[in-house]
Amino acid sequence: MSDTPKITTPLPDVDEVNRPFWDAAKRGEFTLYTCSDCGSQYYPAIECTKCSALRPPMSWKQASGKGKVVSWVIMHKAYHEGFRDMVPYNVALVRLDEGPFFLTNIIGCANEDLRYEMPVSIDFQRITDEITLPRFKST
Protein backbone atom coordinates (compact mmCIF):
# COMPACT_ATOMS: atom_id res chain seq x y z
CA MET A 1 0.00 0.00 0.00
CA SER A 2 1.25 3.44 -0.82
CA ASP A 3 -0.04 6.86 0.14
CA THR A 4 -0.68 9.68 -2.30
CA PRO A 5 -0.99 13.35 -1.40
CA LYS A 6 -4.46 14.70 -0.71
CA ILE A 7 -6.18 15.50 -3.98
CA THR A 8 -9.50 16.97 -4.92
CA THR A 9 -10.51 14.48 -7.59
CA PRO A 10 -14.06 13.09 -7.25
CA LEU A 11 -14.62 10.47 -4.58
CA PRO A 12 -16.80 7.41 -5.18
CA ASP A 13 -20.53 7.55 -4.52
CA VAL A 14 -20.87 5.16 -1.61
CA ASP A 15 -24.23 3.65 -0.68
CA GLU A 16 -25.49 0.68 1.30
CA VAL A 17 -24.93 -1.68 -1.60
CA ASN A 18 -21.33 -0.81 -2.44
CA ARG A 19 -20.10 0.19 1.04
CA PRO A 20 -18.64 -3.29 1.69
CA PHE A 21 -16.52 -2.92 -1.48
CA TRP A 22 -15.03 0.37 -0.28
CA ASP A 23 -14.65 -0.90 3.30
CA ALA A 24 -12.73 -3.88 1.94
CA ALA A 25 -10.55 -1.63 -0.24
CA LYS A 26 -9.66 0.31 2.89
CA ARG A 27 -8.41 -2.96 4.38
CA GLY A 28 -6.45 -3.68 1.20
CA GLU A 29 -8.88 -6.32 -0.04
CA PHE A 30 -10.39 -6.45 -3.51
CA THR A 31 -13.92 -7.84 -3.72
CA LEU A 32 -16.49 -8.50 -6.44
CA TYR A 33 -20.29 -8.63 -6.27
CA THR A 34 -20.95 -12.34 -6.20
CA CYS A 35 -24.05 -14.46 -6.67
CA SER A 36 -24.13 -17.15 -3.99
CA ASP A 37 -26.51 -19.28 -6.11
CA CYS A 38 -24.27 -19.64 -9.17
CA GLY A 39 -20.98 -18.01 -8.20
CA SER A 40 -20.97 -15.43 -11.03
CA GLN A 41 -19.06 -12.28 -10.17
CA TYR A 42 -19.75 -8.69 -11.16
CA TYR A 43 -18.50 -5.16 -10.92
CA PRO A 44 -20.09 -2.73 -10.30
CA ALA A 45 -23.04 -3.96 -8.24
CA ILE A 46 -24.98 -5.74 -10.98
CA GLU A 47 -27.61 -8.25 -9.92
CA CYS A 48 -26.80 -11.66 -11.33
CA THR A 49 -27.92 -11.84 -14.96
CA LYS A 50 -27.51 -15.61 -15.12
CA CYS A 51 -30.14 -16.20 -12.44
CA SER A 52 -33.76 -15.20 -12.90
CA ALA A 53 -34.52 -14.35 -9.26
CA LEU A 54 -35.79 -10.79 -8.77
CA ARG A 55 -33.43 -10.48 -5.80
CA PRO A 56 -30.49 -12.80 -6.42
CA PRO A 57 -28.43 -13.45 -3.26
CA MET A 58 -25.53 -11.06 -3.91
CA SER A 59 -22.62 -10.27 -1.63
CA TRP A 60 -19.06 -8.97 -1.92
CA LYS A 61 -16.52 -11.81 -2.06
CA GLN A 62 -12.75 -11.71 -2.19
CA ALA A 63 -11.30 -11.67 -5.74
CA SER A 64 -7.83 -12.15 -7.15
CA GLY A 65 -7.14 -8.52 -8.03
CA LYS A 66 -5.51 -9.72 -11.23
CA GLY A 67 -6.41 -9.11 -14.82
CA LYS A 68 -5.37 -7.83 -18.23
CA VAL A 69 -5.62 -4.41 -19.85
CA VAL A 70 -8.16 -4.55 -22.68
CA SER A 71 -8.24 -0.87 -23.52
CA TRP A 72 -7.13 2.53 -22.31
CA VAL A 73 -7.34 6.22 -23.11
CA ILE A 74 -4.92 9.01 -22.44
CA MET A 75 -6.85 12.03 -21.22
CA HIS A 76 -5.19 15.15 -22.62
CA LYS A 77 -7.82 17.57 -21.31
CA ALA A 78 -8.93 18.21 -17.76
CA TYR A 79 -12.69 17.73 -17.56
CA HIS A 80 -12.55 18.34 -13.80
CA GLU A 81 -10.32 20.73 -11.88
CA GLY A 82 -8.97 17.90 -9.76
CA PHE A 83 -7.22 16.46 -12.80
CA ARG A 84 -5.75 19.75 -14.06
CA ASP A 85 -2.22 18.92 -12.95
CA MET A 86 -2.38 15.29 -14.01
CA VAL A 87 -2.98 15.52 -17.75
CA PRO A 88 -2.05 13.58 -19.78
CA TYR A 89 -3.07 10.64 -17.60
CA ASN A 90 -4.35 7.17 -18.40
CA VAL A 91 -7.70 5.57 -17.68
CA ALA A 92 -7.70 1.86 -18.36
CA LEU A 93 -10.20 -0.93 -18.63
CA VAL A 94 -9.01 -4.16 -17.03
CA ARG A 95 -10.66 -7.49 -17.70
CA LEU A 96 -10.39 -9.20 -14.32
CA ASP A 97 -9.47 -12.89 -14.19
CA GLU A 98 -12.96 -13.48 -12.74
CA GLY A 99 -14.58 -11.96 -15.86
CA PRO A 100 -15.86 -8.46 -15.05
CA PHE A 101 -14.37 -5.33 -16.56
CA PHE A 102 -12.93 -2.81 -14.11
CA LEU A 103 -12.28 0.83 -14.93
CA THR A 104 -9.12 2.08 -13.25
CA ASN A 105 -5.74 3.75 -13.70
CA ILE A 106 -2.51 1.91 -14.41
CA ILE A 107 0.20 3.28 -12.16
CA GLY A 108 3.94 3.05 -12.50
CA CYS A 109 3.72 2.77 -16.27
CA ALA A 110 4.44 5.53 -18.80
CA ASN A 111 1.47 6.25 -21.06
CA GLU A 112 3.35 5.08 -24.15
CA ASP A 113 4.23 1.77 -22.48
CA LEU A 114 0.63 0.66 -21.99
CA ARG A 115 -0.08 -2.49 -23.97
CA TYR A 116 -3.11 -4.52 -24.96
CA GLU A 117 -3.52 -7.61 -22.75
CA MET A 118 -0.79 -6.41 -20.42
CA PRO A 119 -1.11 -8.41 -17.16
CA VAL A 120 -1.83 -6.18 -14.18
CA SER A 121 -2.55 -6.56 -10.49
CA ILE A 122 -4.15 -4.46 -7.82
CA ASP A 123 -2.26 -1.70 -6.02
CA PHE A 124 -4.34 0.16 -3.45
CA GLN A 125 -3.87 3.89 -3.02
CA ARG A 126 -5.21 5.66 0.02
CA ILE A 127 -6.94 8.90 -1.03
CA THR A 128 -8.70 10.03 2.16
CA ASP A 129 -9.32 8.55 5.60
CA GLU A 130 -12.42 6.90 4.19
CA ILE A 131 -11.47 6.07 0.62
CA THR A 132 -8.77 3.81 -0.76
CA LEU A 133 -8.76 3.43 -4.53
CA PRO A 134 -8.02 0.14 -6.25
CA ARG A 135 -5.57 1.04 -9.01
CA PHE A 136 -3.51 -1.46 -10.99
CA LYS A 137 0.15 -1.91 -11.85
CA SER A 138 2.00 -4.03 -14.37
CA THR A 139 2.93 -7.49 -13.10
Added chain:
Amino acid sequence: MTDRLAIVGIGATKLGSLPDQSGTMLASEAMRSAIEDAGLTRGDIDGMICQPGHGYGSAGPAARRLGLPLKLFADLQSGGASAIHSIVFASGALREGLADYVISIYATKAKTAKVLVGASQEDSGTDSVWGMFSPGARNSMRARFYLERYGLGDDTFWPVVDNQRRNANKRPDALMYEPGLTFEEYKSAPFVAEPLRRFDYTPMSDGAAAFIVTTGERARSLDRRPVYLQGIGLAHAAEYSARGGTDFDSDLDQFIRAARAAAFGQAGVTLEEIDVAELYDPFSVYPIMQVEAYGWAPAGEGSQFFREGRGGARGEIPVNTHGGHLSWGYLQGYGPILEGVRQVRGDGGATQVEGARLALVTGSGEGSAGSPAFGNIILARE
Protein backbone atom coordinates in the same frame (compact mmCIF):
# COMPACT_ATOMS: atom_id res chain seq x y z
CA MET B 1 -50.78 -3.12 -42.50
CA THR B 2 -51.10 -0.18 -40.10
CA ASP B 3 -50.81 3.15 -41.85
CA ARG B 4 -47.25 4.39 -41.55
CA LEU B 5 -46.32 7.66 -39.90
CA ALA B 6 -44.65 10.35 -41.97
CA ILE B 7 -42.25 13.24 -41.55
CA VAL B 8 -43.85 16.17 -43.34
CA GLY B 9 -41.61 19.10 -42.49
CA ILE B 10 -38.00 19.79 -41.56
CA GLY B 11 -36.19 22.95 -40.54
CA ALA B 12 -32.74 23.96 -39.37
CA THR B 13 -31.04 27.25 -38.58
CA LYS B 14 -27.57 28.06 -39.76
CA LEU B 15 -24.80 26.55 -37.65
CA GLY B 16 -21.72 28.05 -36.06
CA SER B 17 -21.04 30.74 -33.51
CA LEU B 18 -24.28 32.70 -33.12
CA PRO B 19 -23.74 34.75 -29.95
CA ASP B 20 -26.57 37.21 -30.64
CA GLN B 21 -29.21 34.55 -31.05
CA SER B 22 -30.68 33.01 -27.93
CA GLY B 23 -31.56 29.34 -27.81
CA THR B 24 -35.23 30.30 -27.88
CA MET B 25 -34.68 32.40 -31.03
CA LEU B 26 -32.89 29.52 -32.72
CA ALA B 27 -35.55 27.00 -31.65
CA SER B 28 -38.34 29.30 -32.87
CA GLU B 29 -36.60 29.76 -36.22
CA ALA B 30 -36.06 26.02 -36.77
CA MET B 31 -39.70 25.35 -35.85
CA ARG B 32 -40.99 28.09 -38.17
CA SER B 33 -38.89 26.61 -41.00
CA ALA B 34 -40.29 23.13 -40.37
CA ILE B 35 -43.88 24.43 -40.23
CA GLU B 36 -43.36 26.38 -43.46
CA ASP B 37 -41.69 23.40 -45.11
CA ALA B 38 -44.70 21.23 -44.26
CA GLY B 39 -47.15 23.83 -45.58
CA LEU B 40 -48.77 24.04 -42.14
CA THR B 41 -49.56 26.95 -39.83
CA ARG B 42 -48.57 27.55 -36.22
CA GLY B 43 -52.15 26.68 -35.27
CA ASP B 44 -51.72 23.12 -36.57
CA ILE B 45 -48.94 22.08 -34.20
CA ASP B 46 -50.51 20.47 -31.13
CA GLY B 47 -47.66 18.30 -29.96
CA MET B 48 -44.08 19.17 -29.12
CA ILE B 49 -41.15 17.08 -27.89
CA CYS B 50 -37.83 18.73 -27.00
CA GLN B 51 -34.43 17.33 -26.44
CA PRO B 52 -32.80 19.81 -24.04
CA GLY B 53 -29.65 21.16 -25.68
CA HIS B 54 -26.10 21.83 -24.55
CA GLY B 55 -25.67 25.36 -23.26
CA TYR B 56 -29.39 26.11 -23.54
CA GLY B 57 -31.83 23.56 -22.14
CA SER B 58 -35.40 22.86 -23.17
CA ALA B 59 -36.81 24.66 -26.21
CA GLY B 60 -40.14 24.81 -24.34
CA PRO B 61 -40.16 28.65 -24.26
CA ALA B 62 -40.28 28.63 -28.08
CA ALA B 63 -43.75 27.05 -27.91
CA ARG B 64 -45.03 30.14 -26.11
CA ARG B 65 -43.20 32.48 -28.47
CA LEU B 66 -44.93 30.80 -31.41
CA GLY B 67 -48.24 30.50 -29.54
CA LEU B 68 -48.60 26.82 -30.33
CA PRO B 69 -51.96 25.24 -29.32
CA LEU B 70 -50.23 22.29 -27.63
CA LYS B 71 -51.95 19.28 -26.13
CA LEU B 72 -48.72 17.33 -25.74
CA PHE B 73 -45.46 18.76 -24.50
CA ALA B 74 -42.52 16.82 -23.10
CA ASP B 75 -38.77 17.09 -22.66
CA LEU B 76 -36.94 13.92 -23.60
CA GLN B 77 -33.29 13.24 -22.92
CA SER B 78 -31.56 10.14 -24.18
CA GLY B 79 -28.66 11.94 -25.82
CA GLY B 80 -28.24 11.22 -29.50
CA ALA B 81 -31.05 8.67 -29.42
CA SER B 82 -33.58 11.34 -28.37
CA ALA B 83 -34.59 12.35 -31.90
CA ILE B 84 -35.55 8.77 -32.79
CA HIS B 85 -37.16 8.26 -29.38
CA SER B 86 -39.24 11.40 -29.99
CA ILE B 87 -40.70 9.71 -33.08
CA VAL B 88 -41.64 6.71 -30.93
CA PHE B 89 -43.47 8.91 -28.42
CA ALA B 90 -45.04 11.01 -31.18
CA SER B 91 -46.28 7.76 -32.68
CA GLY B 92 -48.17 6.93 -29.49
CA ALA B 93 -49.82 10.36 -29.34
CA LEU B 94 -50.72 10.34 -33.05
CA ARG B 95 -52.12 6.83 -33.05
CA GLU B 96 -54.14 7.51 -29.89
CA GLY B 97 -55.58 10.64 -31.49
CA LEU B 98 -54.05 12.81 -28.78
CA ALA B 99 -52.26 15.07 -31.26
CA ASP B 100 -52.38 15.72 -35.01
CA TYR B 101 -48.94 17.18 -35.72
CA VAL B 102 -46.03 16.65 -33.35
CA ILE B 103 -42.94 18.81 -33.72
CA SER B 104 -39.63 17.50 -32.39
CA ILE B 105 -36.94 20.08 -31.66
CA TYR B 106 -33.34 20.42 -30.53
CA ALA B 107 -31.64 23.75 -29.94
CA THR B 108 -28.15 24.31 -28.61
CA LYS B 109 -25.87 27.17 -27.62
CA ALA B 110 -22.89 24.88 -27.12
CA LYS B 111 -20.48 27.10 -29.07
CA THR B 112 -21.31 30.39 -27.39
CA ALA B 113 -21.47 28.75 -23.96
CA LYS B 114 -18.09 27.05 -24.65
CA VAL B 115 -19.54 23.75 -23.53
CA LEU B 116 -17.01 20.99 -22.87
CA VAL B 117 -19.29 17.96 -23.10
CA GLY B 118 -18.70 15.65 -20.17
CA ALA B 119 -16.96 18.24 -17.97
CA SER B 120 -17.90 18.03 -14.31
CA GLN B 121 -17.42 19.89 -11.05
CA GLU B 122 -18.98 17.16 -8.95
CA ASP B 123 -16.97 16.04 -5.96
CA SER B 124 -18.20 12.48 -6.23
CA GLY B 125 -19.15 10.03 -8.95
CA THR B 126 -18.46 6.64 -10.43
CA ASP B 127 -16.22 6.68 -13.52
CA SER B 128 -15.02 10.18 -12.63
CA VAL B 129 -13.17 8.69 -9.67
CA TRP B 130 -10.64 7.36 -12.19
CA GLY B 131 -10.67 10.54 -14.25
CA MET B 132 -12.98 9.10 -16.90
CA PHE B 133 -15.16 11.87 -18.32
CA SER B 134 -17.06 12.53 -21.53
CA PRO B 135 -18.70 10.57 -24.33
CA GLY B 136 -15.56 11.33 -26.35
CA ALA B 137 -13.34 9.44 -23.90
CA ARG B 138 -15.76 6.53 -23.81
CA ASN B 139 -15.61 6.38 -27.61
CA SER B 140 -11.85 6.69 -27.43
CA MET B 141 -11.79 3.65 -25.13
CA ARG B 142 -13.85 1.89 -27.80
CA ALA B 143 -11.42 3.16 -30.46
CA ARG B 144 -8.30 1.89 -28.67
CA PHE B 145 -9.86 -1.52 -28.19
CA TYR B 146 -10.78 -1.61 -31.89
CA LEU B 147 -7.24 -0.66 -32.99
CA GLU B 148 -5.67 -3.27 -30.73
CA ARG B 149 -8.12 -6.04 -31.53
CA TYR B 150 -7.50 -5.71 -35.27
CA GLY B 151 -3.88 -4.55 -35.08
CA LEU B 152 -4.58 -1.25 -36.85
CA GLY B 153 -2.59 1.98 -36.86
CA ASP B 154 -3.64 5.40 -35.65
CA ASP B 155 -4.53 6.58 -39.18
CA THR B 156 -7.49 4.17 -39.05
CA PHE B 157 -10.12 6.82 -38.37
CA TRP B 158 -8.95 9.39 -40.93
CA PRO B 159 -10.93 7.93 -43.89
CA VAL B 160 -14.19 8.65 -42.06
CA VAL B 161 -13.16 12.19 -41.18
CA ASP B 162 -12.11 12.68 -44.81
CA ASN B 163 -15.36 11.22 -46.20
CA GLN B 164 -17.48 13.49 -44.03
CA ARG B 165 -15.41 16.59 -44.81
CA ARG B 166 -15.55 15.97 -48.58
CA ASN B 167 -19.34 15.77 -48.39
CA ALA B 168 -19.60 18.91 -46.24
CA ASN B 169 -17.38 20.80 -48.69
CA LYS B 170 -20.15 20.32 -51.27
CA ARG B 171 -22.94 21.43 -48.96
CA PRO B 172 -23.50 25.13 -48.23
CA ASP B 173 -25.70 24.19 -45.25
CA ALA B 174 -22.76 22.46 -43.54
CA LEU B 175 -20.69 24.06 -40.78
CA MET B 176 -17.53 22.91 -42.60
CA TYR B 177 -18.67 23.91 -46.11
CA GLU B 178 -15.57 26.04 -46.67
CA PRO B 179 -12.66 24.61 -44.68
CA GLY B 180 -10.87 21.69 -46.30
CA LEU B 181 -8.87 19.25 -44.22
CA THR B 182 -5.69 17.41 -45.15
CA PHE B 183 -4.30 14.28 -43.54
CA GLU B 184 -1.35 16.34 -42.29
CA GLU B 185 -3.68 18.83 -40.57
CA TYR B 186 -5.69 15.97 -39.10
CA LYS B 187 -2.60 14.16 -37.85
CA SER B 188 -0.96 17.22 -36.32
CA ALA B 189 -4.05 18.32 -34.37
CA PRO B 190 -3.87 17.67 -30.63
CA PHE B 191 -5.30 14.61 -28.96
CA VAL B 192 -8.38 15.12 -26.84
CA ALA B 193 -8.75 11.63 -25.40
CA GLU B 194 -6.04 9.61 -27.15
CA PRO B 195 -6.23 7.89 -29.62
CA LEU B 196 -8.90 10.38 -30.78
CA ARG B 197 -7.75 13.79 -31.98
CA ARG B 198 -9.57 17.07 -32.38
CA PHE B 199 -10.92 16.24 -35.85
CA ASP B 200 -12.15 12.84 -34.68
CA TYR B 201 -14.64 14.85 -32.61
CA THR B 202 -17.65 16.77 -33.86
CA PRO B 203 -17.07 20.52 -33.58
CA MET B 204 -19.37 22.37 -31.18
CA SER B 205 -21.90 24.70 -32.73
CA ASP B 206 -24.90 26.85 -31.93
CA GLY B 207 -28.05 26.05 -33.87
CA ALA B 208 -31.38 24.27 -33.91
CA ALA B 209 -33.22 21.67 -35.94
CA ALA B 210 -36.81 20.45 -35.96
CA PHE B 211 -39.05 18.02 -37.78
CA ILE B 212 -42.79 17.39 -37.82
CA VAL B 213 -44.39 13.95 -37.57
CA THR B 214 -47.99 13.09 -38.42
CA THR B 215 -50.08 10.16 -39.57
CA GLY B 216 -49.74 8.90 -43.15
CA GLU B 217 -53.35 9.81 -43.82
CA ARG B 218 -52.88 13.43 -42.76
CA ALA B 219 -49.54 13.59 -44.56
CA ARG B 220 -51.18 12.69 -47.86
CA SER B 221 -53.56 15.65 -47.53
CA LEU B 222 -50.64 18.11 -47.58
CA ASP B 223 -49.00 19.63 -50.66
CA ARG B 224 -45.54 18.46 -49.62
CA ARG B 225 -44.74 14.89 -50.52
CA PRO B 226 -44.47 12.88 -47.27
CA VAL B 227 -41.44 10.86 -46.21
CA TYR B 228 -42.72 7.67 -44.60
CA LEU B 229 -41.35 5.99 -41.49
CA GLN B 230 -41.03 2.50 -42.93
CA GLY B 231 -39.40 0.92 -39.88
CA ILE B 232 -38.16 1.75 -36.39
CA GLY B 233 -35.94 -0.38 -34.16
CA LEU B 234 -34.59 0.29 -30.68
CA ALA B 235 -32.01 -1.32 -28.44
CA HIS B 236 -30.17 -0.53 -25.25
CA ALA B 237 -26.81 -1.72 -23.98
CA ALA B 238 -27.71 -2.07 -20.30
CA GLU B 239 -28.43 -5.77 -20.59
CA TYR B 240 -25.34 -6.56 -22.65
CA SER B 241 -22.97 -4.61 -20.43
CA ALA B 242 -24.50 -6.11 -17.26
CA ARG B 243 -23.70 -9.58 -18.57
CA GLY B 244 -20.07 -8.82 -17.96
CA GLY B 245 -19.21 -7.27 -21.28
CA THR B 246 -18.64 -3.64 -22.01
CA ASP B 247 -20.51 -1.34 -24.29
CA PHE B 248 -17.66 -1.32 -26.80
CA ASP B 249 -16.82 -5.00 -26.93
CA SER B 250 -18.77 -7.28 -29.23
CA ASP B 251 -21.76 -6.08 -27.23
CA LEU B 252 -21.97 -2.92 -29.31
CA ASP B 253 -22.32 -5.11 -32.33
CA GLN B 254 -25.03 -7.11 -30.57
CA PHE B 255 -27.25 -4.20 -29.70
CA ILE B 256 -26.88 -2.50 -33.08
CA ARG B 257 -27.80 -5.81 -34.69
CA ALA B 258 -30.84 -6.11 -32.41
CA ALA B 259 -32.05 -2.63 -33.39
CA ARG B 260 -31.30 -3.33 -37.05
CA ALA B 261 -33.30 -6.57 -37.03
CA ALA B 262 -36.31 -4.79 -35.50
CA ALA B 263 -36.28 -1.92 -38.01
CA PHE B 264 -35.69 -4.03 -41.11
CA GLY B 265 -38.24 -6.59 -39.95
CA GLN B 266 -40.87 -3.91 -39.53
CA ALA B 267 -39.93 -2.21 -42.80
CA GLY B 268 -39.96 -5.44 -44.78
CA VAL B 269 -36.83 -4.40 -46.68
CA THR B 270 -33.30 -5.78 -46.91
CA LEU B 271 -29.97 -4.07 -46.34
CA GLU B 272 -29.27 -4.26 -50.08
CA GLU B 273 -32.30 -2.05 -50.77
CA ILE B 274 -30.99 0.83 -48.64
CA ASP B 275 -29.81 3.69 -50.88
CA VAL B 276 -28.18 5.99 -48.35
CA ALA B 277 -27.11 5.80 -44.69
CA GLU B 278 -27.03 8.69 -42.23
CA LEU B 279 -25.06 7.18 -39.34
CA TYR B 280 -24.69 8.85 -35.97
CA ASP B 281 -21.08 10.04 -35.87
CA PRO B 282 -20.08 12.47 -33.12
CA PHE B 283 -16.76 10.58 -33.09
CA SER B 284 -14.99 9.09 -36.10
CA VAL B 285 -14.80 5.58 -34.68
CA TYR B 286 -18.57 5.21 -34.57
CA PRO B 287 -19.46 5.04 -38.28
CA ILE B 288 -16.69 2.46 -38.75
CA MET B 289 -18.27 0.22 -36.16
CA GLN B 290 -21.71 0.79 -37.66
CA VAL B 291 -20.82 -0.12 -41.25
CA GLU B 292 -19.46 -3.34 -39.78
CA ALA B 293 -22.47 -4.00 -37.55
CA TYR B 294 -24.88 -3.42 -40.45
CA GLY B 295 -22.86 -5.72 -42.64
CA TRP B 296 -21.51 -3.32 -45.26
CA ALA B 297 -17.98 -4.20 -44.22
CA PRO B 298 -16.49 -7.27 -42.52
CA ALA B 299 -15.33 -6.91 -38.91
CA GLY B 300 -12.14 -4.86 -38.74
CA GLU B 301 -12.56 -3.51 -42.29
CA GLY B 302 -14.76 -0.48 -41.67
CA SER B 303 -11.86 1.92 -42.18
CA GLN B 304 -10.95 0.23 -45.45
CA PHE B 305 -14.60 0.61 -46.53
CA PHE B 306 -14.27 4.39 -46.23
CA ARG B 307 -10.71 4.51 -47.59
CA GLU B 308 -11.87 2.79 -50.77
CA GLY B 309 -14.62 5.39 -51.19
CA ARG B 310 -17.41 2.85 -50.78
CA GLY B 311 -19.15 5.23 -48.33
CA GLY B 312 -18.64 8.29 -50.55
CA ALA B 313 -21.45 10.29 -52.11
CA ARG B 314 -21.07 8.18 -55.29
CA GLY B 315 -20.04 5.02 -53.47
CA GLU B 316 -21.93 1.77 -53.10
CA ILE B 317 -23.67 2.98 -49.92
CA PRO B 318 -23.21 6.71 -49.42
CA VAL B 319 -22.70 7.51 -45.72
CA ASN B 320 -23.42 10.87 -44.09
CA THR B 321 -24.04 12.74 -47.31
CA HIS B 322 -24.37 16.11 -45.53
CA GLY B 323 -21.05 15.71 -43.73
CA GLY B 324 -22.38 14.08 -40.56
CA HIS B 325 -21.71 15.39 -37.10
CA LEU B 326 -18.01 15.56 -37.88
CA SER B 327 -18.44 18.19 -40.59
CA TRP B 328 -22.09 19.20 -41.05
CA GLY B 329 -22.49 20.01 -37.36
CA TYR B 330 -23.69 18.60 -34.10
CA LEU B 331 -27.41 18.84 -33.56
CA GLN B 332 -27.53 15.44 -31.87
CA GLY B 333 -29.81 12.94 -33.61
CA TYR B 334 -31.62 15.66 -35.55
CA GLY B 335 -28.94 16.23 -38.22
CA PRO B 336 -29.01 12.65 -39.54
CA ILE B 337 -32.85 12.55 -39.61
CA LEU B 338 -33.10 15.84 -41.51
CA GLU B 339 -30.55 14.61 -44.05
CA GLY B 340 -32.36 11.28 -44.44
CA VAL B 341 -35.54 13.21 -45.24
CA ARG B 342 -33.72 15.47 -47.73
CA GLN B 343 -32.18 12.50 -49.53
CA VAL B 344 -35.45 10.64 -49.86
CA ARG B 345 -37.12 13.82 -51.13
CA GLY B 346 -34.29 14.42 -53.61
CA ASP B 347 -33.26 17.65 -51.86
CA GLY B 348 -29.67 16.62 -51.10
CA GLY B 349 -28.08 19.18 -53.40
CA ALA B 350 -24.55 18.38 -54.61
CA THR B 351 -24.44 15.20 -52.52
CA GLN B 352 -27.87 13.91 -53.51
CA VAL B 353 -27.84 10.16 -54.05
CA GLU B 354 -29.50 9.64 -57.38
CA GLY B 355 -32.92 8.02 -57.11
CA ALA B 356 -32.67 7.49 -53.33
CA ARG B 357 -35.84 5.76 -52.16
CA LEU B 358 -34.82 4.30 -48.81
CA ALA B 359 -32.62 5.93 -46.18
CA LEU B 360 -31.28 4.36 -43.01
CA VAL B 361 -30.82 6.79 -40.10
CA THR B 362 -29.22 5.92 -36.77
CA GLY B 363 -29.01 7.61 -33.40
CA SER B 364 -27.16 6.67 -30.28
CA GLY B 365 -26.87 8.32 -26.92
CA GLU B 366 -26.51 7.90 -23.21
CA GLY B 367 -28.75 10.47 -21.59
CA SER B 368 -28.59 9.56 -17.93
CA ALA B 369 -28.91 5.81 -18.47
CA GLY B 370 -25.18 5.20 -18.07
CA SER B 371 -25.03 2.87 -21.03
CA PRO B 372 -25.94 3.72 -24.61
CA ALA B 373 -29.31 3.53 -26.28
CA PHE B 374 -29.35 2.86 -30.00
CA GLY B 375 -32.14 3.52 -32.44
CA ASN B 376 -32.52 3.27 -36.19
CA ILE B 377 -35.24 4.23 -38.63
CA ILE B 378 -35.83 3.52 -42.28
CA LEU B 379 -37.29 6.41 -44.27
CA ALA B 380 -39.13 5.70 -47.50
CA ARG B 381 -40.22 7.80 -50.48
CA GLU B 382 -43.31 5.75 -51.21
